[in-house]
Amino acid sequence: MVDLSIIVPTKNEEHAPSLIRELRRHFGSKAEIIIVDKSESAMRKELEATGERVMVQESVGYGNALMDGFRAASGKMLATIDADGTYTVKDLARVIAELEHGGIDFVSGDRSKSAATMPVHIRLGNRFLTSLFNLLYHKKMHDVLSGVFAMKAGAFDSIRNSELYRYGAGTIFFEIELSRSGRTMKDIPVSYGERQGSKPKIKIKPIHGFMIAYNAVRNARDYNPLLIFGAIGLVLFLIGLVQGAFVLAGYAQSGTLSDPGRALLSLLLLIGGVLFIIAALILDLLLAIERKLYRERK
Ligand SMILES: Nc1nc2c(ncn2[C@@H]2O[C@H](COP(=O)(O)OP(=O)(O)OP(=O)(O)O)[C@@H](O)[C@H]2O)c(=O)[nH]1
Ligand SMILES: [Mg+2]
DSSP: OOSEEEEEEESSOTTHHHHHHHHHHHHGGGEEEEEEEOOOHHHHHHHHTTTSEEEEOOSOSHHHHHHHHHHHOOOSEEEEEOSSSSSOHHHHHHHHHHHHHSOOSEEEEEOTTSGGGSOHHHHHHHHHHHHHHHHHHTOOOSOTTOSEEEEEHHHHHTTTTOOOOSSSOSHHHHHHHHHHTTOOEEEEEOOOOOOOSSSOSSOOOHHHHHHHHHHHHHHHTTTOHHHHHHHHHHHHHHHHHHHHHHHHHHHHHHSSOOOHHHHHHHHHHHHHHHHHHHHHHHHHHHHHHHHHHHHHHO
């Protein structure tokens, strides 16, 4: 078993061969490098000429490329870095050192302080998704979509069979799944430069942002039901209260129940809200019991 496996996802990435040679120079023989490649044949040959292991990606997309590489890796620590030159090998080494010595299961590179090269809409979207992730999973991350991260092999084992989310799944897939299996994580500041070579290989559309948010919430249902169902319950209850206030005000004015439809709606909303909150509390209790049993079993 090697100490470290570095997975490099590539899709017609001109900068990749020079990055891969730099990785080998930096990490020497203690690392295995696995290139998971989706390039055309000329580029593939250049990658093979580095002498490193090249896995031809049969699956589709960045997230699956990482999943394929991590599943094939044999290191005690599993890391990845984008091949477009936006991240430095030095920063990858710092992330790995933090993983090795920090007693944490997952460490990634935080670009939020050095994101000058990131378009504003991506930066804002990233900030929103990071806040949502932190809220739902009780974490303190600064950048949940980083292209450089590392995790312990044991942590990956707990999510090895997780199915990649269908849309908008990249780094945050690993962060959500690891959170759900009770793993710890942090990020450390890294620099983020201009991409080397031709245009981006991942086409980011607004729908990806929505799908990431959707996945974060959907998967938090069984992680943080108190927040999700509790919030729904509270909203229903508050709308019910407002409706009820109108009904009562009308009654005080005219002395009769002038809008029975609204009165019924208000009652249903209040009851629905309370039921959601009770369900949230029960689910939270069950989850706490399940976590306790899980800890005792370990
Ligand atoms: N194997 C594989 N690699 C991919 C795929 N899509 C992207 N990559 C690689 O994954 C890394 C990240 O992709 P980028 O296109 O840089 O995505 P990005 O960082 O969000 O976009 P930029 O900020 O514009 O660079 C690069 O090394 C790509 O070559 C894919 O479908 N398969
Ligand atoms: Mg990139």
